[in-house]
Amino acid sequence: xxxxxxxxxHLTMRFGGLVAVDDLSFTAYADDIxxxxxxxxxxxxxxxxCLTGFYRPTTGQLTFHGHHGPVLLERLExxxxxRHGLARTFQNIRLFGGMSVLENLVVAQHNHxxxxxxxxxxxxxxxxxxxxxxxxxxxxxxxxxxxxGLIERADQPAGSLPYGEQRKLEIARALCAGPKLLxxxxxxxxxxxxxxxxxxxxxxxxRDRHGVAVLLIEHDMSLVMRIAxxxxxxxxxxxxxxxxPERIKRDPAVIKAYLxxxxxxxxxxxxxxxxxxxxxG
Amino acid sequence: MAADAAGAIGPKLxxxxxxxxxxxxxxxxxxxxxxxxxxxxxxxxxxxxxxVAIAAVLVFAGRLALSLLLRGRQLRPSGRxxxxxxxxxxxGTWFGLAGIAFALVLPFMPFASRYVIDVATTIVxxxxxxxxxxxxxxxxxxxxxxxxxxxxxGAYSYALFAQWFGLGFWICLPIAGLLAAIxxxxxxxxxxxxxxxxxxxxxxxxxxxxxxxxxxxHEVTGGPNGIADIPRPTFFGFPFTRDPGxxxxxxxxxxxxEFSTLHRVIFLYYLALFLALVTNLFVLRIRKxxxxxxxxxxxxxxxxxxxxxxxxxxxxxxxxxLGAMFGGFAGSFFATRQGFISPESFTFIESAxxxxxxxxxxxxxxxxxxxxxxxxxxxxxxxxxxxTYRMLLFGAAMVLIMIWRPRGLLAHREPTLTLAGSTGxxxxxxxxx
Numbered sequence: 001x002x003x004x005x006x007x008x009x010h011l012t013m014r015f016g017g018l019v020a021v022d023d024l025s026f027t028a029y030a031d032d033i034x035x036x037x038x039x040x041x042x043x044x045x046x047x048x049x050c051l052t053g054f055y056r057p058t059t060g061q062l063t064f065h066g067h068h069g070p071v072l073l074e075r076l077e078x079x080x081x082x083r084h085g086l087a088r089t090f091q092n093i094r095l096f097g098g099m100s101v102l103e104n105l106v107v108a109q110h111n112h113x114x115x116x117x118x119x120x121x122x123x124x125x126x127x128x129x130x131x132x133x134x135x136x137x138x139x140x141x142x143x144x145x146x147x148x149g150l151i152e153r154a155d156q157p158a159g160s161l162p163y164g165e166q167r168k169l170e171i172a173r174a175l176c177a178g179p180k181l182l183x184x185x186x187x188x189x190x191x192x193x194x195x196x197x198x199x200x201x202x203x204x205x206x207r208d209r210h211g212v213a214v215l216l217i218e219h220d221m222s223l224v225m226r227i228a229x230x231x232x233x234x235x236x237x238x239x240x241x242x243x244x245p246e247r248i249k250r251d252p253a254v255i256k257a258y259l260x261x262x263x264x265x266x267x268x269x270x271x272x273x274x275x276x277x278x279x280x281g
Numbered sequence: 282m283a284a285d286a287a288g289a290i291g292p293k294l295x296x297x298x299x300x301x302x303x304x305x306x307x308x309x310x311x312x313x314x315x316x317x318x319x320x321x322x323x324x325x326x327x328x329x330x331x332x333v334a335i336a337a338v339l340v341f342a343g344r345l346a347l348s349l350l351l352r353g354r355q356l357r358p359s360g361r362x363x364x365x366x367x368x369x370x371x372x373g374t375w376f377g378l379a380g381i382a383f384a385l386v387l388p389f390m391p392f393a394s395r396y397v398i399d400v401a402t403t404i405v406x407x408x409x410x411x412x413x414x415x416x417x418x419x420x421x422x423x424x425x426x427x428x429x430x431x432x433x434x435g436a437y438s439y440a441l442f443a444q445w446f447g448l449g450f451w452i453c454l455p456i457a458g459l460l461a462a463i464x465x466x467x468x469x470x471x472x473x474x475x476x477x478x479x480x481x482x483x484x485x486x487x488x489x490x491x492x493x494x495x496x497x498x499h500e501v502t503g504g505p506n507g508i509a510d511i512p513r514p515t516f517f518g519f520p521f522t523r524d525p526g527x528x529x530x531x532x533x534x535x536x537x538x539e540f541s542t543l544h545r546v547i548f549l550y551y552l553a554l555f556l557a558l559v560t561n562l563f564v565l566r567i568r569k570x571x572x573x574x575x576x577x578x579x580x581x582x583x584x585x586x587x588x589x590x591x592x593x594x595x596x597x598x599x600x601x602x603l604g605a606m607f608g609g610f611a612g613s614f615f616a617t618r619q620g621f622i623s624p625e626s627f628t629f630i631e632s633a634x635x636x637x638x639x640x641x642x643x644x645x646x647x648x649x650x651x652x653x654x655x656x657x658x659x660x661x662x663x664x665x666x667x668x669t670y671r672m673l674l675f676g677a678a679m680v681l682i683m684i685w686r687p688r689g690l691l692a693h694r695e696p697t698l699t700l701a702g703s704t705g706x707x708x709x710x711x712x713x714x
Contacts, residue, residue, distance in 0.1 A: 052588060082590030090588075096581035099574070100696035107578045108589045113571040120599075123570040124563075134698070142700065154700040177589050 003030040004065065005181050005213045006051070011060030013046050013237075020046040021057075022237040028181070028230070030065070033207055033214040035224045038234035039257060044217045045091060047234075048185055051215075052088045053078035066180055083111055087179035089170045091186050091217075097159025101150060101169055104158050105141035106134075108176035113137055137176075144172040148202065164195045171202070181213045182206065188220045196220060200227045225249065233257065290349075297345040304340035308333045367693045373648055377561075380651060384554055388547045395546055402550045402618070404658045406611055409557035411638040411650035412564050413607030418636065419645035420573060421600035422580025424481040427468070427488025428635050431461040431605040433495060433627035435612020440508040440622055441501065450514055454613050461609025462602040464491070469601035473594055476583075488632055495624040507623025513545070514552065514617045521545035549618050556614055560607050561647060567603070569697045576600050577645075577697075641682060643689025652690050656682070 006028040013021040021043040028034040036044050049055040051062060053076050062073040066084030073081060087108075096104050106113070116133030117123030123130045145151040148168045153161060158169060167187060174182055184203075188196045200223055206212040218224050224231065224245070231248045233241040235257040241248055248254055312332040319325040369376055384405070388398055410432065417425045438457035442448045448456075472483045495502045502508070513521065516532045523540045525531040532548075533540040567573045575596045578586050583593055616622050638657055642649030660678055664671040686692070 054584070054587070079587045079590055079592050082588060088588050090585070094582045094585040094588075096578045096585065098581055098694060099577055100699070102698060102700050103574060103577075103696055106698065107571075107574050107586075107591070110571050110575055110578075110589060110591050114575075117570055117572075120567065120570055120572050124566055126566075138698065138700065145700075151700075155696055157694075173589070 002032070004028065005030040006065070006215065007061075007063040008047075008051075009061040009063070011047065011050060011062065012058045013043070013050055013055060014058045020237050021050070021234075024060075024234070024237070024239050026232045026239060026242055028213060028215050030180075030213050031207065031211075032229040033203055033216060033227050034230045034232065035216045035218055035228035036232045036234060037218065037221070037224060042234040043237040044234055045185055046237075048088060048183055048217065050074070051081075051183060052086060053081040064181070082177055082179075085178065085180035086183065087174035087177040087181075088183040089174050089185055089187060091189070093166050093170050095158040095166055095170060095173070097157065099158060100155050101145070101158050101161070102138070102141055102154045104169060104173050105144065105176045106137050108173045109137045109140065109178070112178075141176055144175050147205075148172045149198075164191050167191060167195075168199075175206075175212070179212060181215060183215045185217045186219060187216070188218055188223055196223055199223070203227055293345060293348045296348060297341045300344040301337045301341035305333055305337045308336045312336060369648060369691055369693075371695065373695070376648055380648075381558065388550055395543055398543075398546050398550050400658065400662060402546075402553050404654050405550070405553040405557050406614065407635065407638055407654040407658055408651050409553070409560050409611050410608060410635045411642065411654050412557070412560045412647065413604050413611065414635050414639050415645060415647070415650055416564060416567075416576070416607070417600050417604035418639050420568065420580065421576040421597060423597065423600060424477060425484045425604070426481045426629075426632055426636065427484035427486070427491070428604070428608055429627045429629070429631040430468070430488040430491035431464055431608030432612040432615065432631065433491055433624075434461045434464045434605075435609030436616040436622045436626070437495065437502060437508070437612075438609065439613035439616045440511045443512045444508065444510075450512075450613070450617055454610060457613040458606040458609045461612065462606040464609075465601040465603075465605025466598055468605075469598045473597055485629070485632075488629060492624050492627055495627070502624075505624060507621060507625070509621045511616050511620050511622065513620055514549065516548060521548065553614055553618075556610055560610070563607075564647065572596070572599060574697060637679065641679070641689055643686075643692040645694060646689065646691040649689055649691035
């Protein structure tokens with residue numbers, strides 16, 4: 001029996017009259033890479049924003065088995081979600097561009113360091129316990145920098161990095177927050193094939209060696225099919241398929257959503273009949 | 282070649298003509314018309330259109346000469362001075378120490394007249410205000426146009442507590458800081474969701490509210506008359522007076538010196554320097570602590586901060602509170618230095634000057650603030666020769682500096698910690714003057 005890490009039940013998100021996510025239910029497992037795929041505008045990022053506290057869902061229950069036991073994400077204030085062990089990256093990279101790469105990774109460990117600095121008071125007097133905690137934070141940052149191949153860049157401003165490295169840095173930063181579940185919003189967008197392959201390796205390593213579950217939105221199907229254990233397919237805010245990659249590949253509903261329907265199926269029968277009549281006459 | 286030159290001069294002529302047109306529009310009301318009392322005592326208009334014509338011709342010729350001389354080169358920020366800024370920032374510790382050393386011996390230099398020390402004290406106070414506001418604007422990126430409100434809260438706190446309860450400066454100082462910090466939090470709460478322009482407008486309003494309260498709350502603040510006879514500072518209980526009261530020892534008696542009014546001026550200078558250095562030390566330290574990094578992260582991207590579990594509310598409020606606290610300290614000093622305060626001293630222009638110091642210095646740079654404060658206080662002083670045109674000159678100089686260095690005098694930022702040196706040894710440090 002696989003342990004679940006995230007249970008989404010009847011999630012609906014409405015913006016005025018627009019239903020971005022419609023009664024979505026799925027489960028992500030602790031030792032899995034779960035991918036959410038679907039055409040543009042299917043509501044994938046909206047799901048992420050609901051999970052990470054940026055949107056309050058219209059209805060639905062989002063149970064996350066985090067560091068402090070099960071918690072209902074929809075009831076948390078946005079910034080508290082990360083404290084339970086759910087970290088995310090953004091579709092349009094959001095780094096602290098003016099700060100150095102290392103600083104970006106240390107900021108990600110803010111809450112831990114804040115406690116260690118006695119909410120600033122101990123840090124102001126230069127307490128040894130704080131200096132130790134800061135050195136540990138730097139070590140943790142160093143570990144992920146080495147793992148993502150950014151160690152040479154540590155002291156450069158994050159904004160000066162090339163695009164592919166910025167993507168990696170954003171993932172490294174999320175990892176420094178110490179997540180149980182890492183949510184990645186199109187991490188391979190804009191990467192070249194070699195960088196995409198490296199990303200795949202990193203995600204597999206996270207799952208296998210670091211016990212970090214991954215929830216992934218991605219358009220690069222070859223990457224998804226290669227590394228995902230479990231795929232959820234959205235179209236117009238609804239779930240149209242859910243299962244392992246082999247099954248998803250053959251699912252007629254998925255193929256229809258991606259390739260579109262053939263012409264005569266799409267047209268209402270009376271119009272099709274009209275067309276046939278005029279074509280014949 | 283000739284055709285090339287002719288082709289190039291066309292747009293330049295057009296550009297110069299445009300500048301001349303603007304000059305005409307501007308100078309018609311300023312130079313072209315003058316109101317003079319007519320024979321029957323009524324005001325009549327006198328026209329001097331020849332002056333307008335002269336101005337237009339001058340602008341046309343000047344603009345044309347400028348564009349011909351620059352020959353397509355833009356008047357753009359120099360790259361070389363960026364290297365200078367980087368050098369100064371990287372060796373900030375040394376520049377800071379040299380600055381502090383200079384500031385310490387300044388009162389004993391041969392050129393240190395009362396006027397020089399007074400101006401130096403003003404600079405140091407603006408440096409301190411700049412460092413305080415730097416927390417809010419430079420680090421946390423919250424544009425605050427009402428910083429003078431906290432300066433006022435500090436000044437009035439000291440004045441009132443000293444008058445009513447006879448408390449001394451050193452006891453009033455933390456009280457003033459605390460009250461200013463509370464004012465900072467009060468301002469912070471309603472503006473938590475605002476950023477940029479909108480935040481600037483609300484803080485501007487807050488500054489005016491505090492000033493209007495000071496004017497209208499007669500019973501407490503004395504209204505527009507202000508508060509006079511604020512206790513002057515004493516040297517740890519020894520007053521700076523020629524004839525101390527019964528049982529008191531004056532400062533000059535204590536040290537067996539000839540009485541001089543300069544003693545108090547020098548003491549005030551050192552007091553200001555001490556407060557400023559405390560501020561600097563505090564900001565340098567806190568910048569390297571998690572809260573300081575969180576401020577900077579918040580400035581860079583608030584949404585990413587939230588996703589990393591940083592509480593934006595608390596982070597912003599601490600920035601407001603701590604920035605305000607140093608404003609309050611400076612306000613207390615201002616009150617004891619002047620001996621008299623009124624709402625007149627806390628107008629919007631003060632906020633604007635302090636903000637100008639932070640922006641001119643380079644957001645977040647400690648040494649930059651020192652340079653900018655010196656420039657902003659000294660420029661009008663030097664400009665005294667030019668009398669009426671003093672502020673015009675001041676404005677022109679500010680515009681030129683911002684064209685030359687659009688991101689401030691020292692915009693270079695050193696990381697708060699580096700992988701090589703664990704905790705970064707050379708932050709952007711700054712010193713006294």
